[in-house]
Amino acid sequence: MPLILFNKPFDVMCQFSPHPARETLASYIDVPGIYPAGRLDADSEGLVLLTDDGKLQHRISHPGRKQTKTYIVQVEGEPSRESLQRLRAPLDLGDFVTLPCDARQIEAPDWLWERQPPIRTRLSVPTSWLAITLSEGKNRQVRRMTAAVGLPTLRLVRIAIGPFSLESHPLWPGEWQEVSAAAIA
Template structure:
């Protein structure tokens, strides 16, 4: 039977089991041999990572041709507006090496389930921040960060909250659980938008 692991990747951790001196890797958190990440998160991104020992399942989760939605919650600099959200949703953003496809994007309150980040994000007192939920069915290198910057709202914090039906629910940063079936409960939303 295939192993399937859900992991809440903390900020600064590399999505690999071997790495450079001084960098944390998955090996420090997941003592399960033979599993590999199905997709990646940059070291400065946080949140849900799915690992498996099943190569076909790994491909299905990571490959955009299967259209498995990936949900991100993103704290951006400035008060994101409907014009920016419409540009994100429409697709067609030229990011140099590729053009984005349409996606879902909406303004949300700061998530109630959010944990403190270590180190904290850099905030400027004179510039407010806002939160956007983005659902992609593709996944290029640093895509969400590049998309929000392109529409004028640089990303300060990026958390992948959901892949398909799998969510972060019940997983604090650095923790993992083995599962055999996706969960179907969405993450609850809450908090207060500063804009």
């Protein structure tokens, strides 16, 4: 049962079936029978886990299993103590209330690759970086959370899922590596 770590590039669909306008996982990974354990939007980058084992896929992606996911997020504006506290606490997004999470401001990561195309920049508006670790993962949750506290997301990179991270398994965008699934048990 392979478990594959893949660094999904920006603007790639997290699916193997063809897409009329964008690249898909099939453009990068030629391993039959595997599927993503969870998804990442086309406009998000970073770590995706793939497997051919349905039970393992469930252990990785089901919210009840509490596999944490860590994101680094470039946002427009400067976070205040209050906005960071609102991110950490349960946050009402209208259709659901988030679980508490870890959210903190970080320095711009010097190891991070350049995004293609680059994000838009405005000289009159500063940007900041946050690290956010969730134990859930609803559709566009991080983007919705940062927008709800007045810090629109400019760039979103998932750097870790459970015990796997791009720090311990360095991969450039488009690269993948097979690893042991024992750490998920």
